[in-house]
Amino acid sequence: MRRWRYFGYRLLLAVPVIFGILVLNFFLIRLAPGDAASVLAGESGAATPEYTELLRQKFGLDRPMPEQFIAYITAALRFDLGFSFRNDSPVLDLILERLGPTLLLMSTAFTMALALGTLLGLLAAVARNTWRDAAISVATLICYATPGFWLGLMLIVVFSLTLGWLPTSGFENIAEGYEGWERVQDIALHLVMPAMALGLFYLALYTRVMRASMLEQTGMDYVVTARAKGQTETRIMFGHMLRNAFLPVLTMAGVQAGNLIGGSIVVETVFGWPGVGTLAFTALQSRDLNLLLGIFFISACIVVAINLIVELLYVLLDPRIQA
Amino acid sequence: MPDGLRRFARNRMAVLGAIVIAIIVLVSVLAPFLYPKGAFSLAGQPLQPPSLQFPLGTDALGRDVAAGVAEGARTSLLIGIAAALSAVIFGAMIGGIAGYYRGTVDIVLMRVTEFFQTIPAFLLAMLLVVILSPSLLSVIIAIAAVSWPGIARLVRGEFVALGGREFILASLGLGASGPRIIFRHLLPNCLSAIITVGSLLVATAILLETGLAFLGLGDPNIMSWGLQISAGRVSLRTAWWVCTFPGIAILLTVLSINLVGDGLNEALNPRLRER
Amino acid sequence: MFDLQSIRPGRRALLLASVFGAIANGAKAQTASPRRGGTMVMLVHPEPSTLAAYAVSAGNIPPVTTQIYEGLLTYDWDLKPAPLLAKSWEISPDGKTITFRLQEGVTFHNGQPFTSADVQYSFMEIAKKVNPNGPVILAELTSIDTPDPLTAVFNLANPAPYLMVSLSANYIPIVCKSVFEGTQPMQNPSANRPIGTGPFKFAEWSRGQFIRLDRNDRYWKPGLPMLNRIIARFIPDASTRSAALEAGEAHYAAYSAVNAADIRRLQANPILDSTTRGYGMTAALTTLEFNTRRPNLAKKEVRQAIAYAIDRQFLVDNVLYGFAKPATGPLSSVFATQGFYTDQVRRFDVPDRIEIANRLMDEAGFPRGADGKRMSLYLEINSFGEQWLRQGEYIKQALAQIGIDLTLRSEDTATWLRRCYTDYDFDINEPFYSAGADPVVGVHRHYVSSAIRRGTTFVNNKDYRNPELDRIMDAATRENDHAKRAELYHQAQQILVEDSPGAWLCEVQYVTIFNRKLHDHTGPLGAYQALDRAWLER
C-alpha cells in the first residue's frame, strides 16, 4: 500500500511542476520580440499601422503584462489555452487535432526503442566481447551519432524512392479514402519510417544502458544464488536479471521523455507528419504566442504523464519503492 | 593520473576515437592555412562532384565543401565544447550546492532541475535561439541551457554519495569549512565522472546544433556542419556530396567523442578498482 | 476565351523551349480524351493559416480558394479581361463608370442565387473594408449601383486603369451577402469554411494535413468540373514534397511548392512534367532595399556600387537554379506584354562592373582601409526560406570584392519585419515582391514618398523621396491613355535605376510540376485559377 501512496505522492508533485511550466512558458515567450499582430499584418501584404493596432487590440496584446498573465493562468486552469489568431481556431482544438498523430508516433517509436533496445542490450551483454556484441555496439553507436533528420531523408530515399515500399510522407493516403481495417494498415505503413527516424536514437541509447545494466547484474550475488539453485543460464537471464537490469533503462526512458517530443519536431517536419511537432515549428516561425504556450503546456503535460507512467511501471516492477 | 591513462590506452576503440578527434582538431586548426579565403568564398563551378581539385566537391554556390568541413570542424567543436563546458559549470554549481547543503535548498534546486528536465529540451533550445536571435553565442547559450540538468543531477548524486563517506565526515571533524570540503574533497572525487559525462555532452551538443541549423536556427555568418547540411539538403539527391561529407564529419565526431567518453568512463570510474 | 489546354505541342512548346532549352511535354495530352471523375492531389506550401481570401492576401490561400470563390472577371493569355461571373462589361469614355452584366443561373454553394447585391456587398462592405488590397485597388471606387439583379454599375471618382486587371478571384472574391450580413467578416464561420460559386465546394480541413474540396454538382458551367475531388496537401519539408510528386502521391505543385534545386531532377522523371506558364500576372522580383537613412547608404554612388558588384546571372544560375532571369529595374520584363517595361536604363551587368563599383566607392569617399575594407554593413536575411540565406551568402562574397564587409542577420519573421518596417534598424534588406497585375498594385508603394509609413510592411521603408518620381507615378495611376501611361513608366524606371534606392536582382520564373496523368490544369492565372477543366487519366 505504501507503494501506491508513493505513486500518489508523485502525482501530487506533478501539480507544482505543471504550474511552474505555465509560469515559465508565459514569461519566456513574452520575452521574444515581435508579436502575433505584427506577423499577421506583415503576411497580409501592405497593412496599415492602424490595422496592426486593431489586431493588437483584438488579441489583447495591448493590455499590461500582469493582466495578460493572470488571464492566461486562470484560463489554463480551465483548460482554455486561448485562441490562435493565426489559425483562427482555439488553441486547444488545434493541439487536440494534432495530438493523436503525435502520440501515435511517439508511443510507437518509444515502444519500439524500448522493446528492441532491451532485447539488443540483452543480446550484446550475453555475447559480451564477441563479434555479435561488437556489431551491436557499433550499430548503436552509429545510430547514436546520426542526426535524426538525416536518417529520415535517407530512409525516404531508400524505402520510398528506390525501393518503393513505403509512402514518403503524411499520415494516411487521403486520396484513396480508406476505411476501417484498410485505413489502419495504411496509417501503419505511413508510420514505419517516422517511427524509425525518431526511435533509432533511443533504441541505441536503451541498448547501451541495457547492456551496461545487464553486465552490472551479472556480478550480483542473487545471480550466483540462482546459479547455486541449479537454474539454467537462460532462465537466470530472463527470470532474474532481465527485470533488475530493466529498471535503469526505465529510469532513462522517463528522463528522455521530454527529448522525445523535441525529436518529433524535426522528424514530423521531414515526414510531413501532422502532429504537434510541425505545429510547434510553424507556431514558432509565425510567432503564434497563444499556440506556442499551449504546445509547451501540453508537451510538458505529456512528459509529466509519461513520467507518471514510468513511475507506475516502477511501482509495479520494483517492490522496494515506497514513500 | 597515469594509471587512468594507461587503462585508457588499453581500450583500442577509445584510442581510435581519440585519434579521430585529434585529426579533427588538427584540421580545424589548419583550416585558415589550408583555405585562406574561408569556407564561404566561391571557389569554383557550383555542384561539382568530388574531384582532384575539390576532393569533396562544391556546393550549390560553388563553395568548396572540403573548406566548409574544415572550418565547420572548428565551429562544431567550439559550440560543442563551449556549450558542454557552460552546462558542466552551471550544472555542477547547482548540483554541488544541492548535494552539499541538502535539506530545503536541495529539494528546491532539484525540483527546479527536474522541472527543466521536464520541459522538452529541443523546444526550449529552439525558443531561446529565436528569442536571442541566431548567433554563435545564442546557440551556445541555448544548448547549455538545456544540457545542465543532467550534470546537476549527476553532481548532486555524487555529492550525496560522497557526503556519506567517512573521509568527508573526517574533514568536517577536522573543522574544514564548506568550500574547503567542496573544492578539496568532493569535486576532485567526482571530477572523473563529470569529465566522462561532460565529454558525452559535447557530442550531444554538436547533434543539437545540427538540429537547430537544420531548422534554420544557426549563425548565418559562421560555417558549420549543420549549416552545410541544411544548405545541401535541397540538393541531397542531385548532389549527394554536399551534405554527405558534413554528415559523415558529424557522425565521426560524435562517434569518436562517444568512444573516448566510454574509454574515459572505463579508465576513470572503474567501480571494481576500489575495494 | 483563353486556352485551357496548357501543354499543346507547337507554338507554345516552342515558346517554352526557348525559356528552358528543351522540355519534354505530354504528347499524351492529344491522344487521351478527357475523362470525368478522380481525385487530384495538389501540394500547397506553406499551409494557409486561414481561408478568408477576402480579408487576407497571403499567396498560399488562392490556390485553394480560387476553386471555391470566383471573381467578376478572369484573364486570357494576353492578360486581357475575360468574362467569368460578369458576362460582359462597358467602360464609359471618361473611365469613371463601369457597367457589368452578370452571369445568370449562378448559385452559391449554400443554395443562394448570385445577384448584383452580392457584387455590391463583396466590393463595398468586404473588399473596401477588410481586404488589404482594397485601399489601393479600390481607392477610386465610390459606390456600386444595382439597377437589377444582373447588373452592377461601378462609380469611380477618377479613372483607375489598373482596376480592370484586378478583378479576378485571387484579388477580390465574390462572397455571398446573406452569409456575411451583420457579422464581423474575420469572425465569420465562412472564413475557414468558404462558401462561393466556384466549381468545388469546401468539404473538410484537417489542419496540418489537407483541405478537401468536393465537386460542385450545381456548377453553372455545364458539364464542369471534371474532377470529383481536389485535395490540397501540406508537407512542411521541401524534399518530402518532391518525393511525394515522384512517388505519384501528389499530382500538382505550383509556385515555390517544390524547391528549385529539385526541379531539374523532377523534370527528368518520366511520370512528371513541368510548365512555366500561368504566371503572367505574377511579376515577382528579388530585390535589395537600402536604408538611405544610414549615412553610408545615403550616397547614391554606394548604392550603385553595390548594384554593380552583384552578378545577377550567378544568382540566377546558382541560387534560383536557372529558374529566373536577371532583372534590369523595378519593373519585371513580364510587363513588356503591356508595354510598360523598358531595359533602356543604367545597366549594371557590364563587363567592367567591379572596376566601376570600386571607382564609385572611391568617389563616394570610402577608401579602402588597411584591411582592404571600406565599410561594414548588415544584411537582414529574408526569413521565408533557405534560398534567401544562399542569396545572402553570395552577396556577402560579392560585396567583399568592393570592400564592403557584410554581416548576415537571420531572425524570425516577426523580428525581421519589425526591424525593417517599423524600427527601420537595418542597412540592407532582401525582400521579394510580386508586382501584381498592374504596377499600381504592387510597385508604387515601394518608392513613392507617400508610402513611407512606419509600421506598415512591404512599403517604402528606404526613406526614398524623389518628388519627380512621385509626380510620375501619381500621373500613371490616373492616366487612361495606354501609350502615355507606358511612357510614364519608362521614365520611372530610368529614374529609379539611376537613384538605386534598391537593387533589383532577379525575375523569378515559377515552375509548375505536375503528373503527366493530369491534364488541362494550367490557365493564364496558373495556380490562382479554378481547375474546373482539369482531368485525370486513369
Added chain:
Amino acid sequence: MSDIVLDIQDLTISLPKGADRPSAVTGMNLTLRAGEVTCLIGESGSGKSLAARAVLGLLPAPRVRVTSGRILFEGQNLATIAPRDMAKIRGARIGMIFQEPMTALNPLHRIGRQIEEVFRIHTTLGRAERRARVVKLLADVHLPDPEKIARSYPHQLSGGQRQRAMIAMALALEPKLLIADEPTTALDVTTQAQILHLIHELQREHGTAVLFITHDFGVVADIADQVAVLQKGVLVESGPRDAVLNEPQHPYTKALLAAVPRLVVPDRPATEPGLVVLEAIDVAKSYAARGLFVRGRATRALDHVSVQLHRGETLGLVGESGSGKSTLARAMTRLLGIDSGDIILEGEAITHLAPRAMRPHRRRIQMVFQDPYASLDPRQRVADIIAEGPIIHGVAAKEAQARARRLLGLVGLDPSAADRYPHEFSGGQRQRIGIARALALEPDVLVADEPVSALDVSVQAQVLDLLADIKAKLGISMLFVTHDLRVALLICDRIAVMRHGSIVEIGPAAQIFSAPSHPYTKALFDAVPGAAWSAHMPVPAE
C-alpha cells in the same frame, strides 16, 4: 557417519594476471564427511570463498578457474563436470548460503517464489504442493508466520529472517552438502548465534555435510567438527576442532589464535576517574524521511541519552546495529545535529555553536572511523590527509607536513608513506593513517567508531594495541564504539551497553562482564561466538 561426501584433491585455482599471487588456492586437499561441519577459516584474501565456490562451479570464469585437482562428489568430479550435469547437482545435491542475504536474494521476487524456484527446477511437484513445501520449509527454519513471509519481498524482512529464508532455500531438497560462505558475518551477534544454532540443528537432523567458511574462531569453536586453516591459498593446518584450537601446530594458526581477543577482562591498572571531559545530557535524535510535502515516519535513534566521558578513560559504547551507538558518538563530536539535549565539552556547551564558532573546538575532539577505505580521500596524498587538520587550524603547510611525517612514525608507518596515495596501503595501514590524522590535532578526546571491525583479526589486534599505546602515551580520553564485546573488554575502562537508542547499562568493564545487571547485557555475552571456549582458551606460547 563417516562416509565421505566431498573429497577435494590437490585443488588449484588460478587468478588472472596482475593479481597479487598466481593462484587463489594452491594444492588444497580437503575431505568432508556426512553429518560433520567443516570450517574453512582464513583471513580476507586467503582464497577460502573461491575454494567454496569452486565446488559448485561458481567461479567468475574465465578469469578465475580451476586449473588442476579434483573435486569428487557422489562419484563425479565437479571440477570437470558438464554444465548441464552441474546444474542438476546445484540446489538439489549441494545447497549454498551466502554472507549478505540482502543481495543474495533477488530484490524483485517474493521470498516464496524464490524458494519455490528450487522445486520448479529440480522436481515435478505441482503448484499447490510446491507452495505447501515452501511454507513448511519456512516453518522449519523457525520463521514466524511462514505464510506471510512467503508473500514478502526480501527488503521487508530483517537480516536474520532473510538468512533463515536463504537457509530454507538451500536445504529445500535436503542436499547432501551445504556450503555456507560466511553466513553470519553480516549479522548482529545475537542473530548470529541464532543462525549458527539453526544451521547446527538442521545439519544434525538431516545428516548434511557442511562446508562453513568463516574468519572468526569464535564461530569455529561453536559450530565446527573439523577445522581447516587457509593462508594465502595454502591449507596450512587441518584437523578436529579441539585439536586445532587448543594445540595448533602451524605458526600461522598460532598467530591467528593469539590475536583473537579473549572474553576476559585483562589486568589493567585501574584508572582514576578524572574530571568530565565530554558529556551528553539528555540527548535525543530522530531520523525522519523528508520531503517537500510528505513527512515520513520518524525513527528514534537516540532516546534522551546522558553519558559522561572522564579525562584519561576509555569508555566503550557497545550495542547491536541500530542501537544508536554510532549516532551517539557522532552527536557528541557534533558531526550530527541533535533534536534536543546538550553536548558539553569541558564545561562549555557546544550544542548550538555555529560552524565557525565550533572550529576551535573541533581540534579537541577527533574521530577514527570504521571503514579504512572510505575514511581517506582517495585523491589526496597521505601527507596532505594528515596535515589537513593542522593547516585548517592555522599551522603553516610546511610545518604541518613535517608533523605529518613524524606522526607516521608514531603510528608505526614508514615516513616515506607520506608521499603515497591511500589505495597503495592495506586496511590496517590505512587505519593507522586515519589515527595519525586524528592525532595531528593533538586532541583531548578521541572518538573511535568501530575502528577495527573491518579488519582481519591479526591486524585488529595490532591496531588495538596501537590505540591503547597512544592513549597511554598521550593521556587522551577515548570514546570507543564497537559491536564486539571482546574488543570492548580488551580496551575499555567502562562500558555502556546500548539498545534501541538508550543506554541500558553502564559500568566498569569488569563489573559489566562478571555481573551484568540487565538481561540484554547477559544475552549479548551469551551470544558471543565461542564464548565458552574464548573465556577459557589457553594462551598459546608466543
